[in-house]
Amino acid sequence: MIDVAIPLFLVVCGIAVLLVKDLMSSIMIFSVYSLLIAIEWVRLNAIDVAITEAAVGAGISTVLFMIILSRTKSVEECKKSISIPALLVAVGVAGVLLYGSVDLPNLRDPNIAPSTHVSPYYLENAYKQTGQENAVAAILASYRGYDTLGETTVVATAAFCLILLLRGRRHTNKDLKKYEDTSINKCTVKGVGIKPTKTSPPGSEQDKDIIKKTVTKFLMPFIQLFGLYVIVHGELGPGGGFQGGVVLGVSIIVYSLVFGFKEAQQRMSVKAKDLLVSSGVLIYGGIGVLALFFGGNYLQYNVLLPDPKFASIIGILGIEIGVGITVAAVMITLFYETVRIDANG
């Protein structure tokens, strides 16, 4: 029954996101939508995807949208609510897709094409060839290692784009100082708990923040430990670089949200995370080049050490760590760079 109910809720949320005029509510509904789809991933046994979606969809993307909203306008100024041509196109596309879906294979059938071609080979040989008990990690890091290298590079490139687009505008020292003052406390969104601390009377600020600060301090080591565990555990169970990386990134974002941007700088400076973005990709590419030196192909892990299976495990662990570093640093970059945008600037 839940397999019927959750997708229905998804549709309700998806339509509500577009109908609501207030952008803030729209973002909150989208956050619920992401959480629901994370549950749907668990129902579909895609646990690795669920970990990532819960951290990215419900966490980072909501924060990102809220920051951007606080830097722009929060109410949609739409005069007419329904656009007839767009509706016609959408209904037309839905009709064509519905017609096409008649010929699509039945879901959950073990004999459909997606499950019978290359996947049985992966499932059968993943452990023998790569030493990974988690088939998802084996495919990600070994069978489709080039793919993953490309994706990691794309993620890093997005971070570079943000840095180039937003940081290139800082020219003078005066501007620099202005940006350093910009903590998250300044980004006030109507109706959200984050209020500017500077306007509140002395003393009350400490009292107001004490619960969230204490809880954050208490939770922080556990979140980060979980992130590291997920990265390293990819070999044996659900987990890997992408999943653990986003969890680690979220931990710094939460810290920064609660304690302010300045305080977070002391834990993870802008320079350090800039370095980490590229060093993760470098570790990934470096392991590939290392394999070339040992006489193998690019990213052929089993030549790295005398024992091929152990070498494969170590090599995959290495690139998972590389991916984890890059993804965590990129997530922090997305937050750091957007939060430093000056609303008036």
Next chain:
Amino acid sequence: MVELLAKYNYWIVIILLTTGLYGVMARQNLIKKIIALNVFQTAVLLFYVSMSKIEGGTAPVLIKGAKQIIYDNPLPQVLMLTAIVVGISTTAVALTFVTLIYREYGTIEEDQILELNKHND
């Protein structure tokens, strides 16, 4: 029940996909457009991951010593896992462009931006 579920997720995907498509086309607000694009993206993710589920299957993590276990298809999961992370990164780039547009025009409504462009020409 099984009969109903055989195509159920396809319908959900189609509804979400067209909702997202409609939002991208009809909404004038740029942030709303990006949210709609995200809805569109999750519809595609759902399409792939729905295909990975097999009746009676378990998550694709090897259970040692056990025979005759059906595992779900790991391949779509791998592809969508990375797509989510790439998706948030590209969304962030799009949102950055929105703020730059806001700085330049003082608005994030598409029709107003086009109007302003007309006056500038």
